[in-house]
Amino acid sequence: GKNLFTQKHLQDMTTIATLVGSKIVSIESEHKVTQKKTALAQVNQQLAEVQLAALRSQMNPHFIFNALNSIKKFVIANEPANAEKYLGKFSKLIRTILDNSQGGMVTVEKELQLLTLYLDLEQLRFGTKLRYTITTDENIDRSEVKIPSMIVQPFVENSMLHSIMHLPDNGKIDIHF
Numbered sequence: 001g002k003n004l005f006t007q008k009h010l011q012d013m014t015t016i017a018t019l020v021g022s023k024i025v026s027i028e029s030e031h032k033v034t035q036k037k038t039a040l041a042q043v044n045q046q047l048a049e050v051q052l053a054a055l056r057s058q059m060n061p062h063f064i065f066n067a068l069n070s071i072k073k074f075v076i077a078n079e080p081a082n083a084e085k086y087l088g089k090f091s092k093l094i095r096t097i098l099d100n101s102q103g104g105m106v107t108v109e110k111e112l113q114l115l116t117l118y119l120d121l122e123q124l125r126f127g128t129k130l131r132y133t134i135t136t137d138e139n140i141d142r143s144e145v146k147i148p149s150m151i152v153q154p155f156v157e158n159s160m161l162h163s164i165m166h167l168p169d170n171g172k173i174d175i176h177f
Contacts, residue, residue, distance in 0.1 A: 063118075063157060070125045086124050094118040100149040108177055109142040111152060115175060118153055122160055130164050132173040140177055 067090050074083035096114050112134060119132045136142055148160045156173060162172035 013038075039138065066125065067121060071122075082124065086121065089117055089121050089124070093121060104149060105146040106149045107143055108136065108140060108145045108147060111147055111149070112136065112142065112177070113152065115152060115156065118156065119173070122164075126160075126164060126171075128169050129167055129171050130173070131170065132175070134175045134177075136177040 010037055028148060065100075067086070071083050071086050071090065074080070074086060093114065100114060115134060119130070119134075123130050123132070152175065156175065159173055164173065
């Protein structure tokens with residue numbers, strides 16, 4: 001008959017409907033959070049790939065090839081001390097590049113260490129063809145001033161490729177910050 005549901009029934013059904021509605025909203029928001037987390041994970045993955053590509057492009061493949069060839073020549077020529085020295089500097093350079101590539105910006109001090117390692121390796125390879133100096137203006141605080149990582153090395157590598165390599169002797173590179 002008439003008036004089958006009491007006011008109490010209506011309150012209970014309203015409460016149940018409200019709970020179900022809020023549960024639906026909760027599930028929808030959890031789904032959106034999951035979607036956002038998935039999208040963020042994809043963005044992070046792409047960022048990691050871009051950083052890796054940038055890192056690969058920073059270190060010229062020719063340099064790596066030449067460095068490994070130099071180590072091979074020392075081994076073939078039975079100069080284990082030179083091979084070991086070269087390999088030690090090469091691995092330290094690679095570690096430094098990996099460390100420096102984390103932040104994008106590095107102190108002038110760290111960039112100087114990287115350049116010194118790089119030029120020491122090239123000096124072992126080129127012998128008397130290469131001499132170099134690296135100086136820093138006294139107004140620059142090497143431990144505070146930051147610059148983009150590996151911004152100088154490609155220029156130095158380019159000068160090696162297009163100048164020093166073609167000289168018979170006494171090539172000189174001067175770097176001044």
